[in-house]
Amino acid sequence: MGKYKPIVRVIMAAAGVAALAAFIVLARPPDPSDRGARTVLGIWHPWGGPTLECFEQSVSAFTKSHPAIACDLLYVPNDMANNQKFYTAVIGNCAPEVIYVDGPQVAEWAERGLLTDLGPLLKEFGRDPQELAGEFFAPCWRQCVYKGKVWAITYCADPNFAFFWNKDAFRKAVARGEIASEYRGKVDPEKGPATIAEMDIYNDAITRKEGDRIVRVGIIPWGMYGRANSLFTWGWAFGGEFYDAAHFKVTANDPRIVMALDWMCSYARKYDVRSMAALQSTFGSNEQNPFFIGRQVMQLFHIGGLDELARYAPNLECGITSIPQPQGGEKDSAWVGGWTVAIPSTATDPAKRRAAMEYILWACASTEGTRLASRTLAAYPGWKAAPFFSEVAGNPRAAAFVEILRKAAHQRPVMPAQAFYMDQLDRAVDRALRGELTPERALDEATRNTQAMLDKVLARSGGGVSGVGVWSPICKAPDPFAGVPAGCQPDAESGAKGSGASRIGLQTPLLQTPLRGGGP
């Protein structure tokens, strides 16, 4: 710097500042008016990785058939742990017109005023919500409805789970005489277990230890995509119910769920839980799933498992059926997860809302849309009339999943403390497995904590979105629950509690702009 004359340095500094300012100003989004007269839809989606290309193709098919609409796609990691972008966007009133919502989160977001009630929009399109409900698989539709209103439409339904068993491994074990005498004859490699009791036998027969390490295991009951999901699966299979929607009551300590957890823990007691967990702690990626490398011979998979099987273990011969039935429990028990599409509450422009609804109906409930959507990985449509189902009829493995989907009767609890609930269930399973608490006590605690949390959230009923602070533009989202009693509880006393609490609160002019619309 000392080399240059002062005037040169001043010029350099000024040029640098000017360049900086220019850069900051110019790095703005292009003016969307260059789209002509088309309505521009911002769509935030979570379809990355292998699904990205297919998704982009399906959206361009939409724009081709709907020339009045242009779509701006944005990939946004959007699962239960990555929603900061959406939340800040809504509060700052710069949210998109279409957002993909993880199934179990619909209620959470609806309760807090993040989503638009789709009922009136559907009516504009001549679709009666009641009728539309019949067009979707029942649990898929239930996920989208909260407090009597429709907040989202199912985009894909993940049937969870199918029961895979490794025929090769069983055959080899039988041939080599590795099966203990008391189990011989009870294990048929060609036919999977039909009941839990049978599965226990299969498991005991095939599990092999070397010293203190388990080198091959039958099934690890708590290893089905996380402990909470595992508990959901077996809990429902045993006939339990996790949530009483009519009364907003958490029922994780349903005796049949306790039974399910007890059964899961029996595996931990029989075999060293640490050893099993070690076996099951894969490399964090799906290809080193112990099922594919032969260390685990029975496992529950969601539909992604089919693609993974084709990719990482194409020569593995396995059977696919539905979950074994516990004694006195459900036959062919299954539940649905999946993604839905919704409209954020900040999208108030009527033209854009209509365009958004157009997209949603196309993607979720039209032959063309669902055909393209189902090309993406793990996208079995939730719409019963999708051509996809007849297209895969010839593929026995996919057809097995379709059967499971048709018979699925459950979905995760539709309540606004969903993430908390799942965490509590995860903890309960963890503690019960390690013997810290009995299954009953563990689930009691989970129930207690979740109920307390749920009550707190419901007590604040009344939506509207806050713009916090002097800097924020005020977002005039209508109160999504106008006309619905606070807490929506038929129970008189808790109803009163709800509406009273929502009125209390200091509201400082500086840091809070209350935006409740009508209110109860």
Next chain:
Amino acid sequence: MNRQSRAKALLGHAALVALSFAYVLPFAWLVTTSLQPDQERSVVPPAFIPAPSAGVEAIEKATGMHLAYEPTLIHYERGLTRVPVLCFFRNTVLVSALTVVGTILSSSLAAYGFSILRWRGRDAVFFIMLATMMLPRQVTMVPVFLIWRGLGLVDTFAPLVAPAFFGTPFFIFLFRQFFLTIPRDLVEAARMDGAGELRIWARIVMPLSTPAIAVVGLFAFLGAWNDFLGPLIYLAHQGRYTLSLGLAMFSTQYGTEFGQMMAVATLMTIPIIILFFLAQKTFIQGIKTSGMKM
């Protein structure tokens, strides 16, 4: 070299080599995964030698372990075309470069004020500045977002770059520590010669602190290069996304394209390695050994 120093050198070499194996592992893994075909990854333990040859095959037969694999460039090909990596690269370079410039300028100036200059309350203000680092980012994220929203600068690079021009406590602290080791006599002498503070900063303090500048530049670049949360929240157009967001695009809840992700991640590390090589020379100079600092 006498025997003692030769022995020391040998020991040093041995230690370095042993540790290098451990420390090179993450990077070796990264590159290996980016070159392996998909099927290889389901093998446990994974193969790590990229070129099967007669010698390796012999060892494989002897030990029964699977050691070699056929390298492939398909992940690079697919990764670079699936996701607009070049566009993200350009964005990330822009943001990182500006961040570095801003950080070095503002942090060194502020550090000058906290070290070379003496004024009442200086250390208290310094501690308050340091204290702002002690509040986790998660709770200030929302209000800060709203500030930028109010300024109308969401979906630009401003929220990512501008804060660097206002001083970063971490780097101010680092610069301060380096500046405090500069002899006061030099500064006093310059003052007596009539130099203004800015000139002292530019002509004396900064040239004496090139290692610190190199370190700050490197870390500021690294921070901006790998920043995920900032770009996630503030960028609303895919054309503006940075590389860290681009990496996230390779995974979904239903599966991750590991090969492609690692390929792009490998490419992401290359500029930093280059920068590191360039910056290295300045760390080790020892330019102050000419007695000025005694």
Next chain:
Amino acid sequence: MNSNQWKKGLLFISPLLVGFAVFTIYPVAASIWYSFCDYDVIRPTRFVGLANFAELAADERFIHSLWNTLAFTVLVVPLTMLTALVLAFLLNMKLRGQALYRTIFFLPSIVPLVASSVLWLWLLNPDYGLINMCLRPALDVVNALTGTHLTPPGWLVDPAWTKPALILMCLWGVGGSMIMYLAALGDVPVALYEAAEIDGASAWRKTWHITLPMISPVLFFTLIMGIIGAMQFFDQAWVMTPNGQPGDATLFYSLYLFANAFLYLRMGLASAQAWVLFVVIVIATIVVFRSTRRFVYYGGEGI
């Protein structure tokens, strides 16, 4: 003459002050307000007084997370500092191939975490991870010699070993500190060493009496930053053990805070947590500042 250059001082830190006024005061004030409110990020805040703090005090998971974080900090900061220092000393020996070694030791810090986490899950796998594969034969030898029954640890699967597993991960990331120490080591005037050698000082005395004091400013920096960073430790824990499993062993403070803020949507509670952490860190930092004052030598008599 100029012993109170406050005007110039303020001028030099003016960008900092502007940034503080614009970007710091409001968010800090807002978060203090949130900590006294029931705030779910979306809906307006609702004042609840000290309810959040009371809830924290009664929450055993909160106490546990605080304890986890403190234990982790106490372990990880000295270990990483020591490792970085040893590496820096090794590299300062001016052996051949330095540039290559420096790069290698710095590499783990630049590999994106999302990529290296897969590697670590493998390394730490109790059955076929590399670390245990190397430990097992060593322990077998020990067992044979001493008749004990040691087994390799379960790492991420065993509540007692998850923190050491994460500390091990952190030891890989000391490249940054190592660079800083290298830079500081390069600053030490050679003349000092020459004078000491003339006086017949041994290598150890040279290190203890010359090197360490001369790099103490940077050591102090990494100590403070290490403490602040360890108390806010989040990234690796989030990727490797998202729920603090098993058994809340790795439920670090920031993990619990993040869960409260964005998973359970209880930003008010999370803000209360943040301020409690703030107080803890401030106290820890003041203690460290005061107690190490006489160990830090600013050669330029700068202070």
